[in-house]
Amino acid sequence: MTITASWYLVVAAILFGIGAIGLLIRRSVLVMFMCVELMLNAVNLTFVTFSRTLNDIAGQVVVFFVLVVAAAEVVVGLGIIVSIYRSRRGTTADDLHIMHG
Amino acid sequence: MLHSLAYIPGFALAGFVIVLLVGSRLGDPKAGWVATLAIAGSFVCSVLTFSGLMGRTSTGRSYVETLFTWIPVGSLHVTVSLLADPLSITMALFVTGVSTLIHLYAIGYMKRDRDFSKFFLYFNLFVFSMLMLVLSDNFVLTFLGWEGVGACSYFLISYFFERPSAATAGKFAFIVNRIGDFGFLMAMFLLFDHTRTLSYQGVFSKTAPPSCPSGPGGTLGHCVAQLSSGTLEAVCLLLFLGAVGKSAQLPLSLWLADAMEGPTPVSALIHAATMVTAGVYLMARVSPLLHLAPVASWVIAIVGVTTAFVAATIGTSQDDIKKVLAYSTVSQLGYMMLGVGSGAYVAAIFLMVTHAFYKALLFLGSGSVIHAMGDEQDIKKMGGLRRYMPITSVTFIIGWLSIAGVPPFSGFWSKGDVLDGAYTKSPILWAVGAVTAILTAYYMGREVYLVFFGEPRFKEVALNHGGDASTGHGHGGEPHEPTWHMWVPLVVLAFLAVVAGLLNLPFTSGLGYLEHWLTPVFGTTHLALSTSAKWLLAGSDAVLALAGVAIAWSIWRRAWDRPELEPNFLRSSWGLYKVYEYLVSKPAQAFANFAQATVETRIIDGTVNATGGLVAWTGLRLRKLQSGYVRNYALAIALGMAGVLIYLVVRAG
Amino acid sequence: MTLSLLGTSTIAVPHIDYSAIGPELVMIVGALVLLTVAALVGKNLARRFSTLFTVLVGVVSLLASLKIWFNVTGAHHVAFSAVDGAVVDDGFSAVILMLVSIAVIFVGASSEGYLSGQSIRSPEFSVLMMLSASGAMLMGSANDLIVMFLGLEIMSIALYVLAGSDLRKNKSGEAALKYFILGGFSSAIFLYGIALVYGSTGSTNLAGIAQFLATTLIIHQGVLLAGLGLMIVGFAFKVGLVPFHTWAPDVYQGSPTPATSFMAAVAKAGGFAGFLRVVFSTMGTLKLDWEPIIWVLAVITLVVGSIMAIVQRDIKRMLAYSSISHAGFILVGLVAATASGIAGSLYYLFAYLFMVVGSFTIVGAIGGSDDLEDYRGLIYTRPFLATGLGVLLLAQSGIPFTTGFWAKFEVVSAAVDAHSYAIALIAMVSAVIGAFFYLRVVVFMVTAKTKAQVSDSVGEEQDVSVGAQLVPSSGVEGGLVGGGPEYGGDPTYSLAVPSESGRSDEVDTDLDDSGVPERIPVGFGVGLVVSLCVGFTVLFGLWASPIVDLATKAKLVP
Amino acid sequence: MIPMLAKVSVPDATMFVVSAAIVLLGAIGVVLNRNPVRGALCLVATLFGVALLFLEQRADFLAAVQIIVYGGAIVVLFLFVIMLLGVDKSERLGRDPLSWQRFLGIVAGCLVVGAILVLAHIAWATGTKSVSGVASSKTVPNINLLATSLFTTYLLAFEVTSALLVIAVVGAVLLARRRTVVIDLDGPSTGLPRDDDPEHGGGYQDQTNPDPDSRGDLDGDNGDRGDRDDLVQVPEGIFEEHASGGHGS
Structure with missing residues (x-):
């Protein structure tokens, strides 16, 4: 018998939390961005686990779409980072706060 | 001629649009003439509508003209429709009439102002909003007019926005009015929640008690009770909160005094014809509700009489010629509220009409004084002006005697009616009102003596006004009468202030024209007073007024600085x-x-x-x-x- | 049986009703065609062509949306779901489709001048705009959480790029990056919400979820609630509800103005479409659970949005906060949680679209540094734009005789009808607060600078980026009781804010010299869009019933 | 109901524990590593661990895709950008301007996870089984099931992902093209004509601002006027050749 689904889901939840914490405490835009990927992976794991529990393929299909979304996000996000980095030094998110209030 | 109803606000709106579109091109003074003619057109239409109503029997004197359906949202069905009934037409008549004169006056007063056409733009919009407020047949449209006059007063009070005090006063007025608006809005929501309608007829039809053959509500009332008395009290008090803000009752009175920052014709317009009377009008309009709300009535009467008294005391110590008048307006509004709270609606409306005449007269008179003194407003720096400005002096004195309640001027009759009403409510109310009457005669007398009598206390008038360039002697050092645009309205208003008492003479019921006229709205409200009591009260009113005049004469005839009589407490x-x-x-x-x-x-x-x-x-x-x-x-x-x-x-x- | 079918590797492709997804298809195909043409023609492609093409695509998509509208609201027609339940066409989605199409038309038509002024290549801008619109449309008509998520991502990712498309400005890049990081964060949260909802209901199909919730009694609904909560967070981010609003001011300010205009209109339309559909329609049975959340969000959004708008000095930032406050109002309709509440929200979205697109179009056409101080006396230099902006701002403040008034009225009265008096009261109070900052801009525009203020401000260098502090010293007093005896004309609390430079001198000179100030021509597209927006706002403010009817007819079908 | 107390075979348990450990340690590595390159490698570890967890749950195809797409494409893209920008050094950790951010961030993250775990402590999946096709079957391979669902129930979703990809392409093009870069005059001298040079500017007209008047708008951005005075714009190509040497890895 395999491990019960709950364990996978707990792992996913913790992974989600780690990703969120990383996004909150890191200052490098690239790392923040990787943390978003961690969160998306947590979601993927959740979907796949539910897919198994419910014996329903939809959960796996979703993961497929999430992969596409993640890829598109990465392309655009890295494009933005590159375009910003070209005009100013430093990629920490803290360097960008000319607008506030 | 009832179909001229829609043209009453229509002319004002047309004037607004024309001035908006081509005002700056028309310039000074053509834009002013356009605006004045537009309001005059409104006045003519009011007269036509009035005569149309006169032609009907007294029960048929109510007519709704629906222009278009505005919102059919769910159960809320609001139409843009105008109501012509004796009350609204009375209001429309004096609003447009007095406004026309003030417009005419303003042409002279605002001469050479940089934003001449903009001024008349706001002016016309102001009158239009007031007319919508008055003529509307439902709460929503009234509220729009209500907001409209609020916004216009904001613009006009801060007209000299370069002056910080003017900008601040405008905002002050705006805020205070928003407090009042809040009450009005809540009252509307409450009414709608209970009656599912917001038209006056619809609401009143759900308020009258089951057996009400001839109670207030008159033609409007159908005898179905649907509002509990608690709700009625709440609605009336909330509406009164709106009226407190708009009509400058305590404790929200001060904005009106600050509103003096606007140009003088604005003050005249706000105080006499538009804006502040809106609160009184609203309370009179909802008299069928108020009649069933004894607590609210008491509150209104007490707030009214307190306002009247407090404002009168403050008026005794002010040095600014317009501030004295402003506090007198607050005081008179207090009287009107007292009338409303006492159930003497006719008296309140009567006072409102006569007040419109003499207060417009006084303000315009003060405007011409200020104009002549080169924008000096301190009465301590005036004196002896009657020698220089005979027309202004005579008319101003007529205004004074009128507001003081000296017989046979109009103020005597109208104030007398209000005090009679207060007496039937409670002698205490009457007593406070009577003391206030003495004060009124006194502080207005003080102003008159300080301005027009005694020795001149000014040396050289700084003539920075340009009003007389056309007559060629604009740069002399002496005060002088203004141009005809300005004194003609004074004379007309003075005439009205003298004779307006004829509208509603108390001697026999046959002479109470206004009362008969308004009966379809307010129902028959016979005062529970014997004839002898009436005579007694009338006599005491006259004595009180004369006493006030005499006190003022004895103190201020020669003196001009009596600090012990102007305590800082009142001054502030x-x-x-x-x-x-x-x-x-x-x-x-x-x-x-x-x-x-x-x-x-x-x-x-x-x-x-x-x-x-x-x-x-x-x-x-x-x-x-x-x-x-x-x-x-x-x-x-x-x-x-x-x-x-x-x-x-x-x-x- | 199914299994045997699966075994033979033939896949029965479901019937696709192309008219049901017409607007989305038009947008995507339009974008691809424009892209192809641009690629073939190269850089010789005239900007005007792409502008016209965008408008054309918008119009076609609007027609397609109208077709859907008449299909679902006609006498013999009902709402239906298409493409194997992936999308649903009901009155609500049809209205959202229309709104997004209109936004594309307006922004497309008005952006030309701005884009050429800022040297932004327009084919990419237009392409991304159309694609983003298709995403919003998918959100509006999605009947499946996956489709909704994809719609959200299509919309958002394109918006990230649009926000950063003004490459010459650091602010634009910063806006894009902030939007992107926070957007990615919120997308992940939203997706996690979908996952949990999927796990607890066994379906991603909205109809399936609704049916499951209606027929099943869940004893342990913790996961379902968590999923719902996370999805609410995701939506709240997209529509800018406090405290998930933080991106909005910065992004609105930094983005090129047409992009701001587009995102303000479309992201709100799409976001709220999904929000209302999921929370109200699908999760309606959980109303007791989500209502307090929505209530609190609405309250703090209303209050914070209004208060923050007051202290802004940048017009775009101010409009951003005002749009946050508008989101609060729209949410009031959801708090009411009745059919009339939803109709009110939809009406609000409709009115809001015209007001916000018009306002931002004008702001873009005025150009400059967006500092409010530059708007002083605008009515004398740019009378058309200033008048339009004045009307739209007053409409946003909810002044009667405009659609803005009816919008507020509809949601508040729906709340009152649903006995949510507290929120109705708070909404009204915040409308009052709001009136101040809208009126402030209007007053700025109609008041010319006085000599004293000009001389005061000349030579006073002021760094705008940090210069926006506010300290109400004596001014606070001046505002409320300044009329008292003690006022002595303290010059510090007049309407004057020290300006950034003496630039406004020119305004004064114009006025004093001739009274006929220099007139800067307004581009045709901008003029048209502004006229349409103002016209719509005023016309349907005076004659409210058609749009009210439209919103009332547009029912949500679970 | 999930078989909560079912017996678990030792290999399965080991497999799970190991993969979960890889996942979580990798994630912690991403968060804690100051060096972005190492962070990216930790991310690979996490992705790999997740793929293992997929495998354990019979999502074979997804496990493969996870490795190929995520590990193979996405992380490589990350690394590529890290190298391109030359930020492969450790993050500068000066004084944190937001002192309480870190603490509150951890608190918020823990609260979120805690709340989710509390909400789910009894029952994670409560839905009905198999609405859109079973996830595993004895006769049909996982990949077929996936494809069937993808091309029936999720056909529209599948199609619209094309829009997403178009956006990614167009967005990348828009963000990368027609760059006007700001470099330091004190930096490596380019020796090449600047684009504001009237003699040579024409050739770069397409790449730069076609409207010479609005050039001055460069710092219309009031916020960051900082030290713009000693900066000029040069076209992209020049930057690539001469200016990037200053901070190569």
């Missing part, structure tokens, strides 16, 4: 400003100082300030949270998410 408006300050601005100041200590100091602008310290302070704190750091923003999201989830944990138990 019973410390009401201090109260406002301690309740509102001191805490705000404390916040501000705290903020100043921690952050760099800069003022953002007056509008922010006007919203009060709390909002600004909160905004400041919140701005700090909006730090510009993206991590911080993400933290806000994460904390928000945590909050949502923790709530759900609690919820799921």
